[in-house]
Amino acid sequence: MAGNNIEEKLYQSIFKRKSIRKYSQEPLEMHKLNQIRDFLASRSGLYSNIDVESKIVSEDKISSLLPIKAPHYLVFFSEEKDGYLQNAGFILQHLDLYLSLIGLGSCWFGLAKAKKEIAEQSQLSYVITLAFGAAEEKLYRENKAEFQRKELQELRDKDIHDELIEAARLAPSATNNQPWYFKVSQNRIDLYLEKPNLLKKIFYQKMNQIDIGIAAAHLKLAATHYNKDDKFLFNCPKADQLVDYLYQFSLKVN
Ligand SMILES: Cc1cc2nc3c(=O)[nH]c(=O)nc-3n(C[C@H](O)[C@H](O)[C@H](O)COP(=O)(O)O)c2cc1C
Incomplete structure (x- = not known):
């Protein structure tokens, strides 16, 4: 391969x-x-x-x-x-x-x-x-219904590039917390991290950051699959500040 x-x-x-x-x-x-x-x-x-x-x-x-x-x-x-x-x-x-x-x-x-x-x-x-x-239990899921995940609508603001957000939606996260949010425009997907409450801050601070990287991996693989792949933008000045989410970085898409 x-x-x-x-x-x-x-x-x-x-x-x-x-x-x-x-x-x-x-x-x-x-x-x-x-x-x-x-x-x-x-x-x-x-x-x-x-x-x-x-x-x-x-x-x-x-x-x-x-x-x-x-x-x-x-x-x-x-x-x-x-x-x-x-x-x-x-x-x-x-x-x-x-x-x-x-x-x-x-x-x-x-x-x-x-x-x-x-x-x-x-x-x-x-x-x-x-x-x-080597697994000693069923290795694969057979369909999407077997994933316990948030709905797509909870994760993004607009229904552009949903096929990319869908791949990120299925990503694993620590305790299946799914702490991500996506602001989507034609040329860019901005990744956000849910602002943790105090308890989550103590337990998840490190894991949450790892989770964002995991979602970014799925997003990028989907962008490559759909020929929309460009590059990651770090500290994109155009990204909005949101009340409930912390801006992380962006994926430029074609
Ligand atoms: C950063 C991170 C840390 C995790 N740590 C543990 C762990 O210590 N023990 C465990 O049993 N599962 C752990 N998991 C697995 C998650 O519980 C699992 O990915 C999540 O429940 C979603 O289920 P899935 O991976 O089967 O899709 C971790 C996952 C991530 C992403």
């Missing part, structure tokens, strides 16, 4: 993928793990100036109060520059879709922490983990 073909396949995965929490504990073959590493190495982030690093580790290198028992965990590290959490969400959501595409299960694992011995191996800051392996 090379070039745009893979983007198209990742796009198609959006409509089938689901979080997998039951895994065969059998480790994957080395060539599969290398395939996963190669895929990740081939992806670009939202920001080219942010250094990132990932490692595939086993359960004994991870701690969590609520475990997801998987044979492998992808732990992700990043420089802590502006936008690094969104960048992590954007990169790793492509991996989440890729794992589904190659017949493996995965689950974002926000509750996990990399143990000290692993964290110390990187110069960068620990961000988040993705659990993965």
Whole structure:
């Protein structure tokens, strides 16, 4: 799978993928793990100036109060520059879709922490983990009704480019919070983050930013699919300030 073909396949995965929490504990073959590493190495982030690093580790290198028992965990590290959490969400959501595409299960694992011995191996800051392996539950959704998501109308102001917003609507988010909002015009989609209340601020601040990157990954794959893809605009001066939402960045569309 090379070039745009893979983007198209990742796009198609959006409509089938689901979080997998039951895994065969059998480790994957080395060539599969290398395939996963190669895929990740081939992806670009939202920001080219942010250094990132990932490692595939086993359960004994991870701690969590609520475990997801998987044979492998992808732990992700990043420089802590502006936008690094969104960048992590954007990169790793492509991996989440890729794992589904190659017949493996995965689950974002926000509750996990990399143990000290692993964290110390990187110069960068620990961000988040993705659990993965062979699924021991149904791997795919069969139709959109199986997604528990907000309605499209709640997520955007105008019905232009709904086919792109639809892909973002199906994106996974921490506790399925779906904290995103889209202001849509002919040439641009502005992404917003729901302003969290105090409780959510404490629990979700980091996760919310990752969620925005995840939605942006789905939006961009859909834009490529529909030949509307242009580029992301950061700090777009034309974006409106909204009362209930915080402006994040924009996707220019053709
Ligand atoms: C940033 C992030 C962190 C998450 N952390 C966890 C977690 O710690 N444990 C877990 O079981 N699921 C976790 N999830 C999975 C979400 O609960 C799941 O994506 C959401 O409920 C939507 O379901 P779906 O992925 O099957 O579409 C996380 C998802 C995201 C995006």
